[in-house]
Amino acid sequence: MTEPGTAATRLPDYVVRRPAGFYRSANPGTKLAVAAVEVVAAFLLPGWLGPAVVLAAVLATAAIARRLRGLATIGLAASPLIGSILLINLFLLPGASDPIARLGPLAPTWSGLWFGFETTARLLAFSSAVALVYLTTAVDDLLADLSRRGLGRRATFVVGAAVQMVPLTMARAGEILDAQRARGMDTEGRFWRRARGVLPLAAPVVFGALTEVEERSMALEARAFSAPGRQTLLRIPADSPADRALRWAALLALAALIGLRVSGRLG
Amino acid sequence: MELLGRWVSRQFTTRVIVMMPVAIAINIVLGASVQQGLKLPIYLDSIGTILVGVLAGPLPGALTGILSNLIWGYLIPAPIGSSTIAPFAITAGVIGLLAGLWGQLGLFRPRHGRVFSVAGAVVAVVLVGALALYTYSRAYASPEQFAANTFNSSDAFDQSRIFFALVMIAYFTLVAWAIFLRREVGAVYAIGAGLVTGIAAAVVSAPISAGVLGGVTGGSTDAIVAAFRTGGDSLYQSTLKQGLLSDPMDKMITSFVVFFIIGSLSRRFVARFPNGEKAIEGAPEHEPEPAPESAS
Numbered sequence: 250m251t252e253p254g255t256a257a258t259r260l261p262d263y264v265v266r267r268p269a270g271f272y273r274s275a276n277p278g279t280k281l282a283v284a285a286v287e288v289v290a291a292f293l294l295p296g297w298l299g300p301a302v303v304l305a306a307v308l309a310t311a312a313i314a315r316r317l318r319g320l321a322t323i324g325l326a327a328s329p330l331i332g333s334i335l336l337i338n339l340f341l342l343p344g345a346s347d348p349i350a351r352l353g354p355l356a357p358t359w360s361g362l363w364f365g366f367e368t369t370a371r372l373l374a375f376s377s378a379v380a381l382v383y384l385t386t387a388v389d390d391l392l393a394d395l396s397r398r399g400l401g402r403r404a405t406f407v408v409g410a411a412v413q414m415v416p417l418t419m420a421r422a423g424e425i426l427d428a429q430r431a432r433g434m435d436t437e438g439r440f441w442r443r444a445r446g447v448l449p450l451a452a453p454v455v456f457g458a459l460t461e462v463e464e465r466s467m468a469l470e471a472r473a474f475s476a477p478g479r480q481t482l483l484r485i486p487a488d489s490p491a492d493r494a495l496r497w498a499a500l501l502a503l504a505a506l507i508g509l510r511v512s513g514r515l516g
Numbered sequence: 517m518e519l520l521g522r523w524v525s526r527q528f529t530t531r532v533i534v535m536m537p538v539a540i541a542i543n544i545v546l547g548a549s550v551q552q553g554l555k556l557p558i559y560l561d562s563i564g565t566i567l568v569g570v571l572a573g574p575l576p577g578a579l580t581g582i583l584s585n586l587i588w589g590y591l592i593p594a595p596i597g598s599s600t601i602a603p604f605a606i607t608a609g610v611i612g613l614l615a616g617l618w619g620q621l622g623l624f625r626p627r628h629g630r631v632f633s634v635a636g637a638v639v640a641v642v643l644v645g646a647l648a649l650y651t652y653s654r655a656y657a658s659p660e661q662f663a664a665n666t667f668n669s670s671d672a673f674d675q676s677r678i679f680f681a682l683v684m685i686a687y688f689t690l691v692a693w694a695i696f697l698r699r700e701v702g703a704v705y706a707i708g709a710g711l712v713t714g715i716a717a718a719v720v721s722a723p724i725s726a727g728v729l730g731g732v733t734g735g736s737t738d739a740i741v742a743a744f745r746t747g748g749d750s751l752y753q754s755t756l757k758q759g760l761l762s763d764p765m766d767k768m769i770t771s772f773v774v775f776f777i778i779g780s781l782s783r784r785f786v787a788r789f790p791n792g793e794k795a796i797e798g799a800p801e802h803e804p805e806p807a808p809e810s811a812s
Contacts, residue, residue, distance in 0.1 A: 292728070323593070326598075327598075327599075330598075330600060330732065333732050333738045334730060334732040337731070337732055337738060337741070337742050337745070338730070338732075341742055341745040341746055343745060343748070343749070343750055343751065364730075368729075368730040368732070372599070372600070372729065375599065376599030376600075379589070379590050379599055379602070380593075380599070382590070383590065383591055383593065388591060403528065403533050406533060406537070407533060407536045407537050407540070407579075407583065408537075408583065408587065408591075409537075410534075410537035411536070411537035411540035411541055411583065411584075411587050412587060412591050412592070413537075414537055414538065414540070414541035415540075415541050415544050415545065415587075415592055415596065417541075418541040418542065418544075418545040419544075419545050419548070419596060421545075422545045422546070422549050426549065447550060447560065447769075448773070450546070450549060450550075451546055451560065451563065451773060452777075454542065454545060454546060454549075455542055455546075455563060455567075455777055456777075456780070458538045458541060458542055459538065459777075459781065459785075461538060462531065462534050462535050462538055462785075463785065465534045466530050466531045466533075466534040469530055469533075469534060470530055474530055474533075475530055
């Protein structure tokens with residue numbers, strides 16, 4: 250296995266590039282561990298405490314790492330979901346009997362409104378904790394780090410190739426959808442009309458993607474993909490003592506949270 | 517132990533490893549397009565999972581499902597990526613596992629009018645019909661019996677009865693279409709497999725939907741959950757009923773689509789997968805081990 254310090258000086262930038270800046274330069278494994286604690290805390294800490302603590306921590310980290318704009322975009326993308334959560338709970342929370350007003354057959358309730366806000370905050374805390382990992386980490390760095398920790402080459406390939414293929418397949422699906430719309434496919438009309446659009450969309454996407462399987466597997470075999478033995482990693486993400494300490498702290502916090510929840514001390 | 521190791525490694529050939537990311541991309545792209553683009557109350561995000569499960573086996577199927585949801589939730593940025601998808605990785609894993617089982621049983625093999633196949637299909641349809649009739653007579657005989665047998669409020673009796681009927685109508689419509697229009701008896705087995713997969717998926721995903729997301733996913737199925745909650749159901753009951761409506765329909769359609777995809781692929785391509793021989797019409801029931809791939 251190549252050590253980063255020895256061979257790195259002779260390797261090109263795209264192999265040895267290091268992410269810079271607060272949190273962005275942290276080891277991907279550390280960021281995953283921190284995100285795991287935040288996700289668990291968002292769900293296990295009672296009431297508003299969990300979402301509030303996690304959201305504060307994530308927003309502060311994102312601000313210092315200059316990734317607040319990315320988080321805001323994700324928040325905007327989640328707005329239909331947030332609207333759905335608030336509306337459904339506002340009007341339909343079972344057992345709620347403290348109406349804010351009467352709107353014909355509908356009666357929005359205070360408890361529904363608070364429950365909606367709490368669920369939204371929990372969801373935002375959970376999703377922003379996870380989003381901060383991919384906003385501050387390149388996928389190939391994450392995979393390189395996971396490979397160093399023992400993730401097999403097959404798993405690394407599957408995840409890496411899938412992430413690369415999604416935008417390509419999405420672009421192809423967009424082209425197909427546009428082409429079918431140009432031929433008269435209805436994507437905005439009644440249910441049955443929209444349902445009829447499933448096959449003209451699904452079939453070309455699936456068959457187009459499957460044609461690549463044969464070529465890719467031959468290309469991999471030609472490059473000794475199944476050969477036994479460990480592969481040499483060209484790029485190894487930095488792993489400082491501070492990273493290791495933070496991972497241990499995250500692990501202990503995770504154990505403490507789960508222990509407190511199981512013993513009933515978190516309510 | 518060695519046998520288990522061989523069983524596992526047999527399912528993960530290079531071709532399967534290459535197929536998995538393709539299947540994951542198909543799941544994510546079709547799932548996002550159908551839910552966001554066509555705005556239908558079905559998901560269609562498990563075509564790739566079922567395809568890999570049927571052709572490769574239960575373990576690649578389960579892994580494809582789990583990884584699809586994790587990658588969709590955690591590695592793909594918005595607007596395609598959605599953190600509400602990730603918790604359903606468990607459900608996707610179960611779908612892939614069951615698809616692998618159905619593939620090993622040969623339920624996705626095309627069968628054109630063989631006597632045994634027709635008899636088997638008739639038995640399968642009669643069994644599903646009898647099971648549906650029994651469930652209906654036990655659960656829906658009266659609002660009181662409905663409340664006693666399903667632990668639901670009797671207010672939701674009519675609504676629940678309509679959704680039960682809708683699932684059964686979807687099943688028999690797909691079966692009739694396969695038999696009478698496509699003259700394809702094998703599809704009946706695939707649709708039955710989809711029905712069972714859908715029920716299992718609904719049972720697994722209901723507690724996730726209720727516990728993690730409060731029953732709201734931002735998709736068009738939210739309206740169905742809301743309808744059940746208006747009928748007096750609890751959050752868990754609403755998500756379970758929504759799942760029991762959407763999931764069997766979705767998985768029946770998905771299985772049906774996968775069945776015809778496999779039938780449209782070249783026999784040579786399909787046969788190179790670990791379970792490929794069991795998805796080809798006219799292939800022997802007990803095939804020899806596939807040849808090593810290094811020569812391909």
